[in-house]
Amino acid sequence: MNTPSTSATQARISGVHPRPASRGDAFRRVAVTALAAALLAGAATPAMATADSRAVSKAAAQDRPELQKAIQAFVDAGLAAGMQMRVNDEQGEWVGSAGVRKLGTSAKPPTNGYFRIGSSTKNFTATLMLKLVEAGEIGLDATVADYLPQFKLDRRITVRMLLQHTTGLFDYSFDIDPDGKPVSLIPWQGKEWVPKRFHTYTDEQLVRLTLTRPAKFEPGTRWSYGNVNYVLTKLLIEKVTGHSYAVEMKRRILGPLKLQHTVVPGAWTGMPAPYAHAYYRYQDATDQWKVIDVTRQNPSWISGAGEIISTTEDLRTFFSALNSGKLLPAGLLTQMRKPHPNSAGLFGSYGLGLYVQDLGPSCGGVVYNHDGSNNGYGALMYSTPDGKKTLTASITTGDAAADVATEFPKALNNLVKTVFCDGQAQ
Numbered sequence: 001m002n003t004p005s006t007s008a009t010q011a012r013i014s015g016v017h018p019r020p021a022s023r024g025d026a027f028r029r030v031a032v033t034a035l036a037a038a039l040l041a042g043a044a045t046p047a048m049a050t051a052d053s054r055a056v057s058k059a060a061a062q063d064r065p066e067l068q069k070a071i072q073a074f075v076d077a078g079l080a081a082g083m084q085m086r087v088n089d090e091q092g093e094w095v096g097s098a099g100v101r102k103l104g105t106s107a108k109p110p111t112n113g114y115f116r117i118g119s120s121t122k123n124f125t126a127t128l129m130l131k132l133v134e135a136g137e138i139g140l141d142a143t144v145a146d147y148l149p150q151f152k153l154d155r156r157i158t159v160r161m162l163l164q165h166t167t168g169l170f171d172y173s174f175d176i177d178p179d180g181k182p183v184s185l186i187p188w189q190g191k192e193w194v195p196k197r198f199h200t201y202t203d204e205q206l207v208r209l210t211l212t213r214p215a216k217f218e219p220g221t222r223w224s225y226g227n228v229n230y231v232l233t234k235l236l237i238e239k240v241t242g243h244s245y246a247v248e249m250k251r252r253i254l255g256p257l258k259l260q261h262t263v264v265p266g267a268w269t270g271m272p273a274p275y276a277h278a279y280y281r282y283q284d285a286t287d288q289w290k291v292i293d294v295t296r297q298n299p300s301w302i303s304g305a306g307e308i309i310s311t312t313e314d315l316r317t318f319f320s321a322l323n324s325g326k327l328l329p330a331g332l333l334t335q336m337r338k339p340h341p342n343s344a345g346l347f348g349s350y351g352l353g354l355y356v357q358d359l360g361p362s363c364g365g366v367v368y369n370h371d372g373s374n375n376g377y378g379a380l381m382y383s384t385p386d387g388k389k390t391l392t393a394s395i396t397t398g399d400a401a402a403d404v405a406t407e408f409p410k411a412l413n414n415l416v417k418t419v420f421c422d423g424q425a426q
Helices: 003-015 035-040 053-060 065-076 116-133 159-164 190-196 203-210 226-243 244-254 311-322 328-337 403-420
Strands: 082-089 092-099 279-283 289-293 355-358 367-370 372-374 379-383 390-396
Touching: 003 190, 065 403, 082 311, 092 226, 116 159, 116 226, 116 244, 116 311, 116 328, 116 379, 159 226, 190 279, 203 226, 226 244, 279 379, 311 379, 311 390, 379 403, 390 403
Parallel strands: none
Antiparallel strands: 082 092, 082 390, 279 289, 355 367, 367 379, 372 379, 379 390
């Protein structure tokens, strides 16, 4: 899936860098600290115990061949070396996996395995910021420059604009310059990323890289997805609370929901067990195709926009709680779900850290989601408005040269409609 020759397509398909339809829909988004340092910073403890075996056994016993077929389609299309999925609906809970846990072996991915959730992190970060708004610690329309004066940001940029991607800031990870040329200010893909995959970036460094380029438009006048908006949101959370992002995430979301298998890694490169291995396919300096294991990598380049590690069970618990009104008051949840009119793309239209997707009356109407990926990993996170029906999944890529631009939207559409259209893909 990850080739320099298709990098622009992948940047639009993975969820790290969604753009307005006029610039292409997005999907390919996307010094090492010790684990002890990450824990001292307040990250959730990477619990090494497996999920409740009785619950897994009960869920796995359900006969849902249509769900198994839908995830197998990702593997058959070369989009995944392995995939695990959890569905909770009126029939109960189903968990399953397809493909392999590690290339060259036959074992399936663990259905309680950890994975990098990529841009699904944005939904956690937005929810955390809205918790601060709920507590009266900052206003949704507060001026960001008043809290982060060191960056000399346009004073029209507000908290709402960060969460909605309407700041107009050029994005350091992937953007389009005035001449229509794709630009990355850091190496996050291809052969340039491979030797830098353990490099540590600071949040301030990422923001200052962004500010080396002029703004793309006046704040609030257009929509353009950018990771820098959520790096700034993370810095704003830390400024307002006086605590690290990881500490506040644990205190206000992970702890209350008992998400013991969700990790805020910072610059930690490890992965708690159990997990499926993730791979990255690229062309080296001599244009030879190479495949490397990228299970270990440093996510500091994407920070509060995509660093979190979790499990399908924890994602289900979180997203169900959010959409059932357990995390935010009704007024703020309504604002989170209000999409920007110019943000339509593969996943729907964007609100405040949340996509709104209308599947049509035959599928019960609207679902909410925020998918994501880092190199080698993909995450799916969907829910009905009441939080009662959810789909959470992880994808680990392998060594196949897949037609991502064509096959991923087709496989995703089939999967989502299989889950939310009473088992019948449309």
